[in-house]
Amino acid sequence: MFSRAVRPAASLARSFSASARSDARVAVLGASGGIGQPLSLLLKNSPLVSQLSLYDIAHTPGVAADLSHIETRAQVTGHIGPDQLGAALKGCDVVVIPAGVPRKPGMTRDDLFNTNATIVATLVDACARHCPEAMICVISNPVNSTIPITAEVMKKHGVYNPNRVFGVTSLDVVRANTFVAQLKGLDPARVNVPVVGGHAGKTIIPLISQCTPKVEFPADQLSALTGRIQEAGTEVVQAKAGAGSATLSMAYAGARFTFSLLDAMNGKEGVVECSFVRSEETACKYFSTPLLLGRNGIERNLGLGKLSAFEEKLVADAIGELKASIKKGEDFVANMK
The missing domain is CATH 3.40.50.720 (NAD(P)-binding Rossmann-like Domain)
Incomplete structure (x- = not known):
């Protein structure tokens, strides 16, 4: 297990x-x-x-x-x-x-x-x-x-x-790890926050209740932290003032995911990463959850796990937007000449 x-x-x-x-x-x-x-x-x-x-x-x-x-x-x-x-x-x-x-x-x-x-x-x-x-x-x-x-x-x-x-x-996970570590005075390399859902705004759902090591925040701080993780990309876009978006941190996160995938393809066991994939975990056809990676890609979808009431509401609130974005992509290909 x-x-x-x-x-x-x-x-x-x-x-x-x-x-x-x-x-x-x-x-x-x-x-x-x-x-x-x-x-x-x-x-x-x-x-x-x-x-x-x-x-x-x-x-x-x-x-x-x-x-x-x-x-x-x-x-x-x-x-x-x-x-x-x-x-x-x-x-x-x-x-x-x-x-x-x-x-x-x-x-x-x-x-x-x-x-x-x-x-x-x-x-x-x-x-x-x-x-x-x-x-x-x-x-x-x-x-x-x-x-x-x-x-x-x-x-x-x-x-x-x-x-x-x-x-x-992966950048959502990287940001969640970093922001939680900053607030708790921890080494971010030793923090792991699963982030599920999608990759835009309110579809980004950090599961702080499943953070390793275990952390707790008052309700108002948890809400603010969640909002910051969800809008962290906009934070960078605004800071760059028209000169681009999150490029360096995204490159890091992209490399991190690629290295995890290569490790798993090479036979390393226990490699887990969150990713937006075809899924049956929710009502959405595609959903990000922690995945056990293996030689042939996804070995097992580890699912959502136990959610707090706050996180359950975040998931419920994201489903409509996610379904619309998924359909938009599918319709684009269906209408391609």
């Missing part, structure tokens, strides 16, 4: 250790962007990665040349434009997709839909053609819609495997 409180294989330190070694080929689609570049740097630093394939519509040869000078084992290749997308994906074990436009002040993640939906659908179509068995990790927002888009595009090609498609919500 695996404990739901297993600390995820989140420590990037292990992923930079020479003892952690594999021969994974990883592609980053959107590698020249604000998330893509630092994410690619973190992946290049890891001995878990032997081949790092970088793709974008501009600047990728320069990013690849720059990273290729770093004294780690991963071989870096740069691919630019649609004509080179197939070559970027061929033989990949894991594909990470941060491609798309970032939020600006006043924008919600859903405002990104029209642009990013098309980008994600195009990239996933190429994945279905060139690396249909790869693990697909989608960072591009709105994740609540881009994961249904990913699933529907792969279904069209007859290659959809729900155990291999992940919406990367």
Whole structure:
């Protein structure tokens, strides 16, 4: 029996250790962007990665040349434009997709839909053609819609495997761990807060009652903490004042999830991460919960666990918005020409 409180294989330190070694080929689609570049740097630093394939519509040869000078084992290749997308994906074990436009002040993640939906659908179509068995990790927002888009595009090609498609919500966990640690004077590396639901506003549901180590907050402080975790992305967008969204912390969280997945694919046991995936845990077709990862992706969905009354209400309040976002993604693919 695996404990739901297993600390995820989140420590990037292990992923930079020479003892952690594999021969994974990883592609980053959107590698020249604000998330893509630092994410690619973190992946290049890891001995878990032997081949790092970088793709974008501009600047990728320069990013690849720059990273290729770093004294780690991963071989870096740069691919630019649609004509080179197939070559970027061929033989990949894991594909990470941060491609798309970032939020600006006043924008919600859903405002990104029209642009990013098309980008994600195009990239996933190429994945279905060139690396249909790869693990697909989608960072591009709105994740609540881009994961249904990913699933529907792969279904069209007859290659959809729900155990291999992940919406990367790790940044919500990273933020929850950090904010709880700050309030309680703890080491954030030793705090684990499961975050369930989706990846936008009130659909982000931190389960503080299941935090390891156990913590307690007065009702008003718990409400404020929950609200801060839910709107932390907006906090960064506003602080950057039009210069972008959360790129560095998102790159860290994306690398953390990728390393956990690679660890599990290599046979490491007890690897648990939260992710937005196909689910039967609630009334929503897709929902983020803690997942036990294995060699073939999701080994077991660990579910919601025991919720407090406060958390039960948060889940109930999120269902309507989540269902609408999921349907929006599905409808987009259904109406594609």
